[in-house]
Amino acid sequence: MLTRGTLIYIAQRLALIVFTLIAVSFLVFITVHSLPGSAFESERVHGKALQLVLHQYGLDRPILVQYWSFLTSAIHGNLGVSFQIRGLPITPLVMRELSVSAELGGTALLITIGIGTTFGVLAAMRQNSWVDYTLTSIAVVGYSVPSFVLAGLGVLIFSYWLPNVTNGVISYPAIWTGTYGTLVELSLPAVILGFYTSGQVTRITRAAMLEVLQQDYIRTARAKGLKSRVVTVRHALRNALIPVISILGPLVISIITGSVIIENIFGIPGLGKEFVESILGADYNVTVAVFTVYALLIGIANLVVDLLYTVVDPRIRY
Amino acid sequence: MAISTPVLEEYAGGTVAREQVGLWRDGFRRLRRNRLALAALVYLTILFVVAIVALFWTPYNPAAILPNTLTFLGPSAAHPLGTDDLGRDLLSRMMQGAQISLIVGVGTSAIVLTVGVVVGLIAGYFRGWIDNVISVFINIFYGIPGILVAIILYLVLGRGLGNIMIAISATAWMDMARLVRGQAFSIREREYIEAARASGARSGKILFGHILPNSLGPIIVQATFVIPIAILTEAFLSYLGLGIPSPLASWGSIASEGYAALPLEPYMMLWPAVALSLTLLAFNFLGDGLRDAFDPRQRL
Numbered sequence: 001m002l003t004r005g006t007l008i009y010i011a012q013r014l015a016l017i018v019f020t021l022i023a024v025s026f027l028v029f030i031t032v033h034s035l036p037g038s039a040f041e042s043e044r045v046h047g048k049a050l051q052l053v054l055h056q057y058g059l060d061r062p063i064l065v066q067y068w069s070f071l072t073s074a075i076h077g078n079l080g081v082s083f084q085i086r087g088l089p090i091t092p093l094v095m096r097e098l099s100v101s102a103e104l105g106g107t108a109l110l111i112t113i114g115i116g117t118t119f120g121v122l123a124a125m126r127q128n129s130w131v132d133y134t135l136t137s138i139a140v141v142g143y144s145v146p147s148f149v150l151a152g153l154g155v156l157i158f159s160y161w162l163p164n165v166t167n168g169v170i171s172y173p174a175i176w177t178g179t180y181g182t183l184v185e186l187s188l189p190a191v192i193l194g195f196y197t198s199g200q201v202t203r204i205t206r207a208a209m210l211e212v213l214q215q216d217y218i219r220t221a222r223a224k225g226l227k228s229r230v231v232t233v234r235h236a237l238r239n240a241l242i243p244v245i246s247i248l249g250p251l252v253i254s255i256i257t258g259s260v261i262i263e264n265i266f267g268i269p270g271l272g273k274e275f276v277e278s279i280l281g282a283d284y285n286v287t288v289a290v291f292t293v294y295a296l297l298i299g300i301a302n303l304v305v306d307l308l309y310t311v312v313d314p315r316i317r318y
Numbered sequence: 319m320a321i322s323t324p325v326l327e328e329y330a331g332g333t334v335a336r337e338q339v340g341l342w343r344d345g346f347r348r349l350r351r352n353r354l355a356l357a358a359l360v361y362l363t364i365l366f367v368v369a370i371v372a373l374f375w376t377p378y379n380p381a382a383i384l385p386n387t388l389t390f391l392g393p394s395a396a397h398p399l400g401t402d403d404l405g406r407d408l409l410s411r412m413m414q415g416a417q418i419s420l421i422v423g424v425g426t427s428a429i430v431l432t433v434g435v436v437v438g439l440i441a442g443y444f445r446g447w448i449d450n451v452i453s454v455f456i457n458i459f460y461g462i463p464g465i466l467v468a469i470i471l472y473l474v475l476g477r478g479l480g481n482i483m484i485a486i487s488a489t490a491w492m493d494m495a496r497l498v499r500g501q502a503f504s505i506r507e508r509e510y511i512e513a514a515r516a517s518g519a520r521s522g523k524i525l526f527g528h529i530l531p532n533s534l535g536p537i538i539v540q541a542t543f544v545i546p547i548a549i550l551t552e553a554f555l556s557y558l559g560l561g562i563p564s565p566l567a568s569w570g571s572i573a574s575e576g577y578a579a580l581p582l583e584p585y586m587m588l589w590p591a592v593a594l595s596l597t598l599l600a601f602n603f604l605g606d607g608l609r610d611a612f613d614p615r616q617r618l
Contacts, residue, residue, distance in 0.1 A: 023458045028470065035474055140606075144598040146550055148557050148570075149591040152577050160581055249461065257463040261554055265577075276558055279469060291466060298461040 006310070010303070017299035022071070025292045029067050032284045039083035039282045057083065070288070079292075080285040084278070090289045094271070098293060101263070101270035104193065105255050107186055111194030112251065116201020117244060121237060123202065124209030135202065142199035147258055150192045151265045158188065189266045197254045204247055208240035215239075242313050245305060252301040256294060341534060341612070348611035355607025358600035365597060369420045372413035380410040381565035390583040400585045403575055411567035412589055418568050419549045419597060422483055426548035429487040431541045434494025439525050441495065442502025449499070456492045464489035465551055469560055477563045482555065486548050497540055501533035535612035542608050546601040553594055569594050 040053050054060045058069065070080060079090040116139075123135040212218065213236055221231045260272035267273070271290050278286035349355055377397075378384060383404050391401040399408035441452040459467075464486065472485035505511065506529060514524050530537075555561035556570030557577075564571065569590040576587030 020458050024462065031470055031474055035470075140599065140602055141595075144546070144602050145595045146553055146557075146573075146591075146598070148554070148573060148577065149587075149595060152573070152580060152587045152591060155577075156580055156584060156587075253461050253463055257465050260463070260465055261557070264558055275466065276469065276560070279473060280560075287470070291470075294466065295462060298463075302461060 006307075010307070013303045013306070017296070017303065020299055021292055021295055024295045025071070025074070025288055026067060028291045029070065029284075029288050030063065032279070032287050033063055033066075035279075035282060035284075039284075057081070070285075074292070079289040082283055082286055084281045084283040084286070090286055093286075094274075094289050094293055097269060097271045097274050097290075098297075100268060101259055101272065104186060104190055104263070104268060104270060105252075105259050107190040108193035108197070108255050108259070109251065111191055112197045112201055112255070113244075115194065115198040117205050117237075117241070119198070119202040120205020120244075121209055121232070121240075123206045124213065124240075125232065127210060132206075136206065139199035139202035142195050142202075143197070145196075147192050147196050147261050148265055150195065151189075151262065154188045154192060189262045189268060193255060193258045193262045196258050197251055200247060200251065200254070201244060204243050205240060208243040209236060212236045212240045242309070245308050245312055248305045248308070249298075249302040252305075253298055256297070341531075345535070345608070345612040349607050352607040352610060354603045355611075358603040358607070361596065361600045362604065365416055365600075366420060368413055369417040372410075372417045376407075376410035376413050378407035378410045380406065380414040380567050382406065390579065390586070392583075392585060399589050400583070402572070402586055403579055408572070408586065408589060411572055412569070412593060414567040415569040415572060415590065416593065416597075418479065418562055418566065419552065419594075421479060422486070422552040423545040423549040423601070425480075425483045426486045426490065427541050427544040429483060430491045430494050430544045431537070433487065433491040434540075435498050435530065435537065437491070438495035438498025439502050439529060442499035443506055443521070443525055443529065445503075452495070452499075456496060459489060459492060462489065464547075465554060468551055469555065472555065472560065477561075479562065482552055482561065483548070486551050490544055490547065494537070494540055494544070497536055498533060501536065502529050505529045505532050539605060539609045539613050542601065542605040546598045546605070549594070549601070550598060 038059075040050060040057075040059075045053060051060065058066060061069075073080065077091060079094060082088040082090055082093070119135045119139065123132045126132050218231060218235055221235045222228075226235075256272075259270065260275060262268070263270045263272040264276055271293065274286060275290045275294075277283075278290065383406055384401070387397075387401055387405040387407075389401060389403055389405045391397055391405075393400050397407050397409065399412060402408055402411065437452060441449040467489045468482075468485040471488050472482055475481040475485060502525075506524075511524060511528055514528055519527070552561060552568065553570030553573070556568040557574040559571075559574065561570055562568045573587055573590040573594070576583075576585075576590065579586050
């Protein structure tokens with residue numbers, strides 16, 4: 001499976017990711033530093049004292065020098081220190097928040113794929129029936145209703161209207177304890193996040209299933225007398241999943257975008273919440289670090305998806 | 319859903335040759351058969367009228383804290399949608415919100431359309447180093463969530479209606495440029511382009527006279543889908559408190575204030591939630607309808 005060509009391809013892609021990271025972090029670094037205001041400005045620190053603090057954090061140097069020192073220490077895994085919480089090293093902070101976001105995003109991704117493929121297959125099996133129309137409408141509603149609307153609705157139902165069911169807040173005994181919370185505590189944010197992206201999966205799965213179901217080999221399989229369930233799952237669904245894998249990359253991006261909102265609504269201490277807080281507090285180093293981590297995540301996700309192709313569809317070779 | 323009946327009815331009159339139909343007439347004829355898209359169009363027309371009316375008249379001043387008015391009033395004759403946490407009239411604020419959503423949506427789409435089409439045409443038609451530069455730039459930002467870039471850029475540029483459109487366009491134009499580039503890439507190899515070039519047409523004439531009109535279908539569809547994305551992004555930003563500066567009312571900021579007041583008064587969250595959802599649904603249905611009508615090859 002891992003031929004020489006594949007390895008060269010992976011190496012090329014990794015080089016591209018590194019190049020992208022440098023370019024993106026540079027652009028963000030320059031842009032963020034041109035933001036008005038600074039984390040150190042206050043009525044107590046000004047004049048000479050401010051200069052001293054700026055000097056201590058290396059902020060009085062030319063911007064390119066600052067970027068170079070950021071880059072060289074970032075290569076060694078040191079993303080610098082926070083300005084808001086003076087001197088707090090960012091790398092452990094970001095790693096902890098990454099694990100929280102990954103827990104939320106991973107759960108949401110599973111929910112998205114689960115809902116999306118199920119709906120897509122069901123809709124395709126009953127094309128142009130009320131089942132089809134209902135499920136495809138739910139898909140459009142899914143990506144049309146903003147997540148904060150669903151969040152408001154969810155909180156209203158589970159915390160205010162059904163307080164007896166949920167004891168006011170949503171907390172149940174643990175099924176699985178992650179870095180942030182239990183799966184049940186995460187369920188409302190994760191379902192809302194996953195529902196938003198599931199619409200895309202539903203549409204792609206439905207379209208792919210419809211196309212596959214018209215192929216000759218499906219007719220052959222049916223003619224052989226195979227049960228409809230076997231034909232659907234083993235012959236049709238397998239091939240219909242290839243396009244679904246192709247949108248996994250954009251899906252991860254959608255989930256990251258959505259998680260920025262969801263984390264801020266529900267107060268989940270992940271990367272998205274940190275991003276917004278850091279930029280409001282002019283905590284440049286954190287902003288650049290979070291942005292770079294996001295870019296790295298997306299680069300790796302896209303690479304993994306492209307490699308998954310070769311596993312699912314042996315015709316594809318790199 | 320889009321069930322387009324075959325062209326048979328055109329032949330019913332006995333004409334043998336099919337009459338020549340332009341892109342627009344053909345597209346709108348197909349769009350007319352799509353009931354969902356039509357309903358969306360009707361809703362959006364009403365919304366546009368409301369937004370235009372709000373330019374000249376709202377029941378109260380949307381920014382004014384009304385004297386002798388209670389906060390969190392439910393719907394009543396004086397205040398059909400109630401009042402908000404400061405005692406401002408919610409109907410007036412919702413009308414202003416409609417205006418802002420539509421300006422941001424359509425404005426962003428216009429910026430994306432202009433920049434994306436020009437850049438995409440240049441990259442796809444001239445190729446060479448200019449295409450390489452543009453493609454590398456687009457590939458670097460491919461996949462970077464637009465909302466992150468928008469947040470940073472918006473704060474750098476400073477708050478305001480124009481800047482929020484620029485901030486959202488900053489990544490949104492790339493998808494358009496990618497699409498147009500691909501179109502230009504394939505169309506420039508057709509015979510009629512060769513014929514045009516042989517008869518002495520200049521590059522500008524070929525680009526805007528031949529290549530652009532022949533890729534209009536997908537461009538229109540893409541431009542329509544930019545509108546809900548822009549509206550949603552603006553609502554998100556306003557919801558996070560990073561959007562349109564107050565006291566201007568945005569549906570996102572009303573929803574955010576409503577979310578804080580949820581246990582006291584669900585109405586305040588309800589109106590922007592319904593308005594936003596319906597508007598985004600309408601634009602998505604319209605986009606789907608336009609795709610079926612103008613770009614039948616990429617039906618989903």
